[in-house]
Structures are given as structure tokens and as C-alpha cells.
Amino acid sequence: MKKFARTPRPEWSNWDAIEEAEELLPGIWSVSTASHGGLILSGERQEAMPEALRIEGASYEEDVNWSHVVLAFESEFREHSKLPGAQIALARDCVRCWHPDAFTTFTGEKVTEEGSYTLKRRRAYQSCIGELCVTAAWGSWADWVPEGKTGVVGSVIRSVDHLGHATYESACQYALVDAKAYEARTDPVSFASLNAELIECPPGMAR
Structure with a gap:
């Protein structure tokens, strides 16, 4: 196992001014700020990160990306x-769920949709793709939405990336749909599945 050098406490983070910091392993600092936190790697550690798990910038935020570092150096952490x-x-579960492609490339283990929210979302x-889908909605509190209805705006899905994030056509369309049907939706939700009633762009809304 390669020996890594200990490094000084980081003086900055991508998230905010560092309030607390702990070196979990040589060259791997866990930091927290008033707003967020994560793991910051030394240059030596970042260079040693497997390509499949490496994230540019050597800062691995605390929600998901921290797990890349722990998986990469799992035996050393243990x-x-x-x-x-x-x-x-x-x-391991975190990388498998949210970054299944990176997990499979690094471990060689196949990930199923049952084990990955990202794969379910991507599918x-x-x-x-090619359908007009909802991107935002308003309740009847909006002056252009009648009682019992939900106002929606949407665009055609053009493509989907490896994390299941959609890219939409620039043109948008407004519609009214049944409020209960909208509440029972599962994303993504197409205008067709909601029997959407197309309307003109409401006053003051973006076209």
C-alpha cells in the first residue's frame, strides 16, 4: 500500500470559510463550513484517485461525492x-446508487435499476425523449389557475445525461391539468399523461 504524506490543514474550501477540519488519512481532510462541507484531497491523493471516481478540483462534497474517496481508499480507511x-x-452504497457507471467501472460489479436511483431516473x-413534459407548476393561488386545476409549463425533452438529468428544447408551453391527477404524478410527467389543456402564455410569465 502506498504511503501518503500528511498535509497542512486546508486554508479554503469550495463551500465557505472552513470552521472545522480533521485529517482522516494523510492527505484527506474532512472539513465543515457554516453552509456545507466534504472531503478535500492533497495533490498526491487526487493524483492517486482512480479515473472512474476522480472529480475535478479535489473537493468531494458531503452529500454524495465524499463516497468516491472512501471507496477509492476503502482498505486504507478500514x-x-x-x-x-x-x-x-x-x-459503496452511495456510489452504487447515485453514480452507478463510476461504480461499475471501478469495481467491475454490475448495478441494477433496483440498486440505483440514478438508473431508474435515467430510464x-x-x-x-421527444415528449412535452412538465418542468414547473403553480397551484390555484396563481391568478391564472382555476380552482381544482394546476397550471403547468413544460418543454420537449431533447436528451438525458448519464445522471438522469434532462436537457429540454428552449420553446415552452403552458397548460391546465386536473390538480388531483398532478398530485398523483411520478416524474417525469408528460402533458399527454395528464390530458393537459393547452393555454396561451399567462400574462407576466416567460414564453
């Missing part, structure tokens, strides 16, 4: 860090 075993196991949005 042997030499104070990180609980449950958190190390969570890292769902891919099935709607």
Missing part, C-alpha cells in the same frame, strides 16, 4: 481511520 465501518459500507427520462 485499517487506519476512525471512520465507522457502517459509514465505509455506506460509501424514466429516456423513455420520454
Whole structure:
């Protein structure tokens, strides 16, 4: 196992001024700020990150990307860090769920839709490519939406990236749909599935 050098406490972070910092392993700092936090890697650690798990900038935020670092150096974390075993196991689950392609490339393990929210989302949005789908909605509190209705705006899905994020055509369309039907939706939701009643762009709204 390669030996990594210890590094000074980071002086900055992508998230805010650093309030607390702990070196979990040489060259791997866990930092927290008033707003967010995550793991910051030394140049040596970042260079050693497997390509499939490496994120540009060497800052791995605390919601999801931290798990890339723990998975990359899993054996070292188990042997030499104070990180609980449950958190190390969570890292594997986190990468598998949210970044399944990176997980498979690094581990060689196939990920199914049952084990990955991202794969489910990607398939769902891919099935709607070319369809007019809802991107935002307003309740009857809006002056252009009648009681019992939900006002929606949407665009045609043009493409879907590897994380299941859709790219939409620039043109948008407004419509009214049944409020209960909208409440029962599962995303993505097409205008056709809601029997949307197309309307002109309401006054003051973006075209």
C-alpha cells in the first residue's frame, strides 16, 4: 500500500470559510463550513484517485461525492481511520446508487435499476425523449389557475445525461391539468399523461 504524506490543514474550501477540519488519512481532510462541507484531497491523493471516481478540483462534497474517496481508499480507511465501518459500507452504497457507471467501472460489479436511483431516473427520462413534459407548476393561488386545476409549463425533452438529468428544447408551453391527477404524478410527467389543456402564455410569465 502506498504511503501518503500528511498535509497542512486546508486554508479554503469550495463551500465557505472552513470552521472545522480533521485529517482522516494523510492527505484527506474532512472539513465543515457554516453552509456545507466534504472531503478535500492533497495533490498526491487526487493524483492517486482512480479515473472512474476522480472529480475535478479535489473537493468531494458531503452529500454524495465524499463516497468516491472512501471507496477509492476503502482498505486504507478500514485499517487506519476512525471512520465507522457502517459509514465505509455506506460509501459503496452511495456510489452504487447515485453514480452507478463510476461504480461499475471501478469495481467491475454490475448495478441494477433496483440498486440505483440514478438508473431508474435515467430510464424514466429516456423513455420520454421527444415528449412535452412538465418542468414547473403553480397551484390555484396563481391568478391564472382555476380552482381544482394546476397550471403547468413544460418543454420537449431533447436528451438525458448519464445522471438522469434532462436537457429540454428552449420553446415552452403552458397548460391546465386536473390538480388531483398532478398530485398523483411520478416524474417525469408528460402533458399527454395528464390530458393537459393547452393555454396561451399567462400574462407576466416567460414564453
